[in-house]
């Protein structure tokens with residue numbers, strides 16, 4: 405296999421990609437050519453306009469992680485960061501004060517915003533930013549069109565008893581501490597796939613759904629017109645890795661948003677939610693963690709190849725072993 409396409413969100417997807425590239429480089433993933441090329445179709449529905457700047461968290465997290473600029477402890481934003489601009493904006497009383505706008509990160513948003521305002525599509529902006537970061541993958545926004553995930557939450561202060569907040573406000577200011585009653589994917593129905601996205605899927609030798617959020621990351625990518633069909637028809641095997649381990653998400657807010665779409669927080673439920681391609685779904689195989697080995701029979705009954713392996717991405721070599729298990733499952 406030479407052309408691998410990964411549908412990625414932010415932190416989980418980026419960490420998986422780090423391991424995948426490590427394994428390709430080290431030759432520890434049987435079945436992948438030593439010169440295998442990885443294309444990332446990244447979620448853009450987390451994107452946010454803030455202080456007049458366009459912020460693309462999932463694109464930037466992949467770009468910074470693979471370009472070695474990421475702050476490993478936070479999992480997002482730049483290493484050796486400072487927060488002077490954020491402090492000064494707060495001193496002016498300018499909202500949102502809750503958003504973590506780093507000084508080094510501001511430069512990325514300034515370049516992106518200037519290029520967007522000059523008429524360049526997000527895909528070309530991303531390619532330009534990647535010329536500096538050299539992530540070692542082709543990084544494609546799922547769409548050049550604006551898509552934003554908004555979250556409906558209970559709000560006793562409002563007449564309707566509800567409020568709608570941008571996903572970033574839900575995640576950062578509200579700390580995902582209140583239930584997500586429902587999700588609104590603004591613009592998703594009108595969004596067209598970004599340049600190269602469908603081809604990256606139909607022309608792949610392997611398609612991977614990494615342990616990203618199945619609702620607000622992979623789910624939104626699958627919601628872009630044509631993507632599901634491309635996955636259903638590609639000759640490449642499609643394999644996913646569960647972001648739910650032992651009935652809980654490893655990081656992030658999958659538990660909260662799975663509730664919003666009525667999917668149980670379990671490795672089996674998420675795998676069956678994606679569904680087997682033989683049954684109109686998007687997967688051929690689904691890896692679960694060893695703690696969820698009891699889920700394997702139900703997944704197989706659902707038409708999926710399934711196996712329980714260690715799924716904690718503790719370091720690139722361990723993650724590479726996960727990628728090798730994924731290839732072996734469907735290769």
Ligand code: FO1
Nearest residue numbers: 414450460461464480481502503504575576
């Ligand atoms: N996550 C936080 O928990 N707090 C923040 O203040 C924050 C700021 C931020 C700025 C730029 C960026 O690219 C990511 C940022 N994130 C922050 C992470 C972001 O919310 C998540 O990466 C995804 O959107 C959810 O997976």
